[in-house]
Amino acid sequence: MATFISTLWEGVRYRGGIGNWAYLFHRLAGLATLLFLAIHIVDTAFVFFAPSLYAHAIDIYRSTPFMFGEIALVAGVLFHGANGLKIIVFDYRPDLWSHENEKRAAIIVFAVTIILWIPAAIIMGNNLIQCNFLHLCGE
Amino acid sequence: MKVHLKIKRFNPEKDSKSWWGEYDVNVDPTDRVLDALHLVKWYQDGTFNVRRSCAHGVCGSDAVRINGQNRLACKVLIQDIVKNDGDTITVEPILGLPVIKDLIVDMEPFFDHYKSVMPYFVNDEALPADGRERLQNIADRERYDQGTKCILCACCTTSCPSFWLNDDYVGPAAVVQAHRFIFDSRDRAAEERLKILNEQMGVWRCRTAFNCTNACPREIPVTQLIGEVKKALATGEIR
Numbered sequence: 001m002a003t004f005i006s007t008l009w010e011g012v013r014y015r016g017g018i019g020n021w022a023y024l025f026h027r028l029a030g031l032a033t034l035l036f037l038a039i040h041i042v043d044t045a046f047v048f049f050a051p052s053l054y055a056h057a058i059d060i061y062r063s064t065p066f067m068f069g070e071i072a073l074v075a076g077v078l079f080h081g082a083n084g085l086k087i088i089v090f091d092y093r094p095d096l097w098s099h100e101n102e103k104r105a106a107i108i109v110f111a112v113t114i115i116l117w118i119p120a121a122i123i124m125g126n127n128l129i130q131c132n133f134l135h136l137c138g139e
Numbered sequence: 140m141k142v143h144l145k146i147k148r149f150n151p152e153k154d155s156k157s158w159w160g161e162y163d164v165n166v167d168p169t170d171r172v173l174d175a176l177h178l179v180k181w182y183q184d185g186t187f188n189v190r191r192s193c194a195h196g197v198c199g200s201d202a203v204r205i206n207g208q209n210r211l212a213c214k215v216l217i218q219d220i221v222k223n224d225g226d227t228i229t230v231e232p233i234l235g236l237p238v239i240k241d242l243i244v245d246m247e248p249f250f251d252h253y254k255s256v257m258p259y260f261v262n263d264e265a266l267p268a269d270g271r272e273r274l275q276n277i278a279d280r281e282r283y284d285q286g287t288k289c290i291l292c293a294c295c296t297t298s299c300p301s302f303w304l305n306d307d308y309v310g311p312a313a314v315v316q317a318h319r320f321i322f323d324s325r326d327r328a329a330e331e332r333l334k335i336l337n338e339q340m341g342v343w344r345c346r347t348a349f350n351c352t353n354a355c356p357r358e359i360p361v362t363q364l365i366g367e368v369k370k371a372l373a374t375g376e377i378r
């Protein structure tokens with residue numbers, strides 16, 4: 001655990017450039033997705049085992065902080081996917097990976113993530129505003 | 140010009156944890172960071188320690204983290220990292236190896252990883268008919284050229300987040316050294332080395348963060364060489 005935290009901390013402190021950031025985000029996004037999936041599997045199991053708890057879980061999912069979290073999570077999933085594809089390409093063509101290409105590829109990954117994320121964030125954000133701030137959603 | 144040095148200090152006999160020592164020194168813009176460190180040691184605080192041998196980027200003994208990046212202190216010019224008079228330069232030991240004192244780390248665990256990949260020439264076949272060299276054409280020699288430039292400074296391995304997380308990972312330097320022999324057409328132990336690197340703490344621990352490539356003072360495309368080893372493992376072809 002100590003090394004995990006110091007790795008995170010040093011990963012932020014180290015001036016490794018964009019590849020270092022891509023690595024960090026990739027790991028964090030992967031961890032966040034895994035955590036979410038694990039929680040999600042458990043609470044869906046509640047439908048069968050404890051329906052009242054399931055209703056409670058759904059309420060939590062509809063709470064404002066959680067919905068913000070979900071919007072961020074989508075960014076994480078998109079980034080993890082895009083960066084994963086970059087790594088796959090790298091594995092097949094190691095010879096392509098000069099300094100410049102690596103930087104360019106990381107920038108493209110960040111850009112693709114943002115481009116895909118904006119529409120998702122708009123749809124989800126719209127939903128959030130309508131339901132949680134304007135209270136326009138039916139129960 | 141004047142620069143402000145912030146150096147991470149640690150004396151195992153006195154300190155329970157590391158602390159930042161701050162020093163002002165007068166240097167020329169064309170001096171190297173190592174010169175600035177010498178000024179501190181020689182004229183301000185003789186208890187401060189840094190390791191260096193050649194002072195010309197050949198031996199690999201003065202790898203340190205300068206302004207957040209692993210470099211050789213003897214290869215970084217002051218003018219390349221500071222802009223204005225009085226600017227600060229931070230210097231700390233490389234991360235992931237035990238600190239012996241101040242900027243000096245214990246390189247033994249690093250060399251153990253190096254030794255683990257059989258970094259020597261293996262060929263028990265009979266010598267060529269003339270009893271002399273095993274000849275190689277230019278392309279064959281070129282194939283492993285990059286790896287021959289490595290000076291085992293550990294800049295790469297100690298910049299690797301995977302290595303920070305788990306120092307059982309052999310690390311980029313060991314893979315570079317293995318690459319040097321795996322892709323040598325005269326060598327006969329490639330299979331064995333690949334087997335070692337296929338282990339859990341081998342080459343697959345590399346997550347392509349690229350810190351190592353950015354850190355290498357010999358400009359070796361480290362991540363690319365690692366990628367070639369991975370590919371050889373995945374395809375079973377050494378090309």
Ligand code: SF4
Nearest residue numbers: 299345346348349351
């Ligand atoms: S490319 Fe691989 S070996 Fe190099 S710093 Fe990144 S994870 Fe470590």
Ligand code: SF4
Nearest residue numbers: 289290292293295355
């Ligand atoms: S590959 Fe480069 S950074 Fe790594 S030990 Fe060799 S010379 Fe140093």
Ligand code: FES
Nearest residue numbers: 194196198199213
């Ligand atoms: S002192 Fe030899 S490489 Fe810097």
